[in-house]
Amino acid sequence: MKIVSRQEIEKIARILKKSNKKIVFTNGCFDIIHAGHIEYLREAKKLGDILILGLNSDSSVQKLKGRNRPINDENARAIVLSEFKSVDYIVIFQEDTPYDLIEIVKPDVLVKGGDWKETEIVGADIVKKYGGIVKSLEFKEGFSTTKIIEKIKKTEC
Numbered sequence: 001m002k003i004v005s006r007q008e009i010e011k012i013a014r015i016l017k018k019s020n021k022k023i024v025f026t027n028g029c030f031d032i033i034h035a036g037h038i039e040y041l042r043e044a045k046k047l048g049d050i051l052i053l054g055l056n057s058d059s060s061v062q063k064l065k066g067r068n069r070p071i072n073d074e075n076a077r078a079i080v081l082s083e084f085k086s087v088d089y090i091v092i093f094q095e096d097t098p099y100d101l102i103e104i105v106k107p108d109v110l111v112k113g114g115d116w117k118e119t120e121i122v123g124a125d126i127v128k129k130y131g132g133i134v135k136s137l138e139f140k141e142g143f144s145t146t147k148i149i150e151k152i153k154k155t156e157c
Contacts, residue, residue, distance in 0.1 A: 021050050023109070027056070028055070029070060041084055051089075059094060060093065106130065
């Protein structure tokens, strides 16, 4: 099963590290999946052996995006993401940021999309402290969940 608890991912990460697997961690809302998400996750996976995705819970998404979000609940989002071959594990986190989760996983690579400067990436301090890499992937123009929602609203009959 790809969708795991915080306790499970802690054990899994320890086992992976003992097996010398390179762990990549990313996080996000992934509310309405679009091609930008697919490309981003594919690129993130190329940076290591295992990609762990921290998925913002519904309450976390609401705090970040507003009371009308998410469109899809956390379980539905996790199920969709679990079908991506690039994603190995998904952990839903309740906090505003994945900081505590990053501290538990201790990834070798922490990655976010190009709309994030390296200095703004939550958990960068943790990863750099033990010699890990923090990377901001190239931003793909033209893909945005918010813009998709706006487009849908404009085309409603």
